[in-house]
Amino acid sequence: MAATTSAHRLRAGRSHRSGTGIVLAALAVLAVAGCNSSDEADETSSPHRQTSKSPSAQPSGQPSVSAADGRDVGACADSNCEIAVSEPVTFRFKGPAGPATLSVTEVGPNKVEYTVRSGNNQSKGGATGPGQGCITVLRSNGGSNSCGGLGDATRPSPQPHAVVIQAATGEDGTALVHIVSD
Numbered sequence: 566m567a568a569t570t571s572a573h574r575l576r577a578g579r580s581h582r583s584g585t586g587i588v589l590a591a592l593a594v595l596a597v598a599g600c601n602s603s604d605e606a607d608e609t610s611s612p613h614r615q616t617s618k619s620p621s622a623q624p625s626g627q628p629s630v631s632a633a634d635g636r637d638v639g640a641c642a643d644s645n646c647e648i649a650v651s652e653p654v655t656f657r658f659k660g661p662a663g664p665a666t667l668s669v670t671e672v673g674p675n676k677v678e679y680t681v682r683s684g685n686n687q688s689k690g691g692a693t694g695p696g697q698g699c700i701t702v703l704r705s706n707g708g709s710n711s712c713g714g715l716g717d718a719t720r721p722s723p724q725p726h727a728v729v730i731q732a733a734t735g736e737d738g739t740a741l742v743h744i745v746s747d
Contacts, residue, residue, distance in 0.1 A: 634648045646742075692733075
């Protein structure tokens with residue numbers, strides 16, 4: 566009987582230790598979950614902790630992406646600029662065959678549409694989705710247009726005797742527009 570009692574106590578001890586481990590693991594999970602939820606609550610309730618990824622972190626009508634020339638469409642007149650666009654806008658710039666215009670016709674979360682006019686030529690571009698955009702290349706004798714994934718939307722490379730326009734979508738409804746000439 567002594568062997569049976571010892572075996573029973575040994576099993577009971579293991580069961581108690583196993584139960585303690587489960588309780589401790591559950592407490593650890595709850596503690597971590599509690600910490601995360603309080604951090605998230607602090608970020609949304611405290612204006613000092615908001616990040617630029619949050620649309621509410623920006624005043625209404627202000628883009629959350631940073632652009633070298635901000636929202637100044639006048640900076641594009643010389644065909645070299647980087648601007649943030651959060652609403653439809655039309656502006657002129659120097660094209661390879663004379664004056665040209667870029668009309669951003671629609672901007673929204675992960676969406677941008679535009680029309681480029683240069684001489685008698687017209688090109689339209691539009692993209693929808695995260696990391697998407699279009700590139701239009703204007704030359705004195707015409708141009709080309711391509712839309713799709715742009716990745717990190719870095720500044721496009723200049724091309725000889727051409728103006729390159731790139732418009733990239735933004736998740737908060739702000740498109741990033743680059744115009745580059747040689």
